[in-house]
Amino acid sequence: xxxxxxxxxxxxxxxxxxxxxxxxxxxxxxxxxxxxxxxxxxxxxxxxxxxxxxxxxxxxxxxxxxxxxxxxxxxxxxxxxxxxxxxxxxxxxxxxxxxxxxxxxxxxxxxxxxxxxxxxxxxxxxxxxxxxxxxxxxxxxxxxxxxxxxxxxxxxxxxxxxxxxxxxxxxxxxxxxxxxxxxxxxxxxxxxxxxxxxxxxxxxxxxxxxxxxxxxxxxxxxxxxxxxxxxxxxxxxxxxxxxxxxxxxxxxxxxxxxxxxxxxxxxxxxx
Numbered sequence: 714x715x716x717x718x719x720x721x722x723x724x725x726x727x728x729x730x731x732x733x734x735x736x737x738x739x740x741x742x743x744x745x746x747x748x749x750x751x752x753x754x755x756x757x758x759x760x761x762x763x764x765x766x767x768x769x770x771x772x773x774x775x776x777x778x779x780x781x782x783x784x785x786x787x788x789x790x791x792x793x794x795x796x797x798x799x800x801x802x803x804x805x806x807x808x809x810x811x812x813x814x815x816x817x818x819x820x821x822x823x824x825x826x827x828x829x830x831x832x833x834x835x836x837x838x839x840x841x842x843x844x845x846x847x848x849x850x851x852x853x854x855x856x857x858x859x860x861x862x863x864x865x866x867x868x869x870x871x872x873x874x875x876x877x878x879x880x881x882x883x884x885x886x887x888x889x890x891x892x893x894x895x896x897x898x899x900x901x902x903x904x905x906x907x908x909x910x911x912x913x914x915x916x917x918x919x920x921x922x923x924x925x926x927x928x929x930x931x932x933x934x935x936x937x938x939x940x941x942x943x944x945x946x947x948x949x950x951x952x953x954x955x956x957x958x959x960x961x962x963x964x965x966x967x968x969x970x971x972x973x974x975x976x977x978x979x980x981x982x983x984x
Contacts, residue, residue: 763971765794766807770839771976773811774821775943785932789939811839821976822846825864826854832954832962833864833981835946840974849972857965867981868946872924874900875941876931878913887936891915898930899923914940918947946979954982 768790776784781791794804822843824836840846854860874895878887892903895917902918915937919927921944928942954962959982966978 761797762799762803765790765797765799766803766810766973767970767976769794769804769807770811771943773808774839774976779808779812785928785939786942789941792938793940810841824850824861826859827862827864828854828857828859828962828965828980829958832952832958833867833948834859834965834969835865835868835979836969837976837978838972838974839976846972846974849974850969853965853968853972857961857968859965864981865946867948867950868979869949870921871945871947872919872921872927873941873943873945874917874919874924874927874931874939876915876917876937877908877940878915878937879935880912884913888913888915891931891934891937894930894934895919895927898926900927943977945977948979948981948983950981952981 769787772784772787772790773779776786778784779787781788791804820840820843822838822840824838824847826834826836828834836850838846838850851861876891878884878891888905892900892915895903900917900919900923904916906914906916908914917927917931924942924944928939931937932939962980962982966980969975969978
């Protein structure tokens with residue numbers, strides 16, 4: 714008996730293969746770049762705010778007043794803070810920190826240290842808790858192969874004033890007038906420099922006991938704006954150091970200045 718086999722053809726269903734890419738990849742990369750850029754901007758702002766806060770504290774410490782009408786250096790710092798869009802809260806905190814509850818300027822402490830057995834550092838701080846400050850400074854020094862030890866013999870004490878020349882047509886005449894005024898009131902040396910913004914600045918040095926006189930005389934001139942007026946530690950001799958040591962000292966200074974109590978750091982490499 715003949716058997717007949719029937720074959721039925723079922724339709725072949727082809728599963729469509731979808732090529733899938735990570736939909737979050739592009740967005741993630743973009744967001745990472747945004748976060749990275751924001752982090753850099755925040756760090757830059759933080760550095761500006763930190764410097765302004767230190768400058769406010771230093772101006773109050775040097776000028777003895779939180780009233781900008783009575784303290785020319787503080788007035789200059791507050792003007793610069795406004796130009797750099799530093800929040801008012803930051804300024805008020807800096808002013809509050811610079812004085813005690815009784816209205817007096819906080820305690821100033823100066824620490825000496827030696828880094829990598831060759832570079833001297835003088836660290837000036839303004840604090841309401843000396844034990845806390847010395848502990849935090851010691852931690853930073855230890856992390857950077859540095860230690861507390863006397864090094865002031867490497868430095869001389871000097872008065873330092875920095876002014877910015879206001880834009881004018883007769884710049885050279887104004888500079889001559891400014892320098893003559895400074896020299897007549899006790900300045901001993903000066904240097905003309907160009908700021909990062911391209912404006913002309915003049916840095917002057919004097920004996921510590923004539924700093925107030927030089928500052929007051931320059932503050933009366935309409936041709937210039939006072940930027941800084943402070944006592945500094947200037948290296949007596951220039952120090953030769955390798956690029957590696959210079960980089961390490963730079964990082965050490967950055968970490969010291971990141972401490973909220975630090976006002977200024979001088980090194981024997983600054984000459």
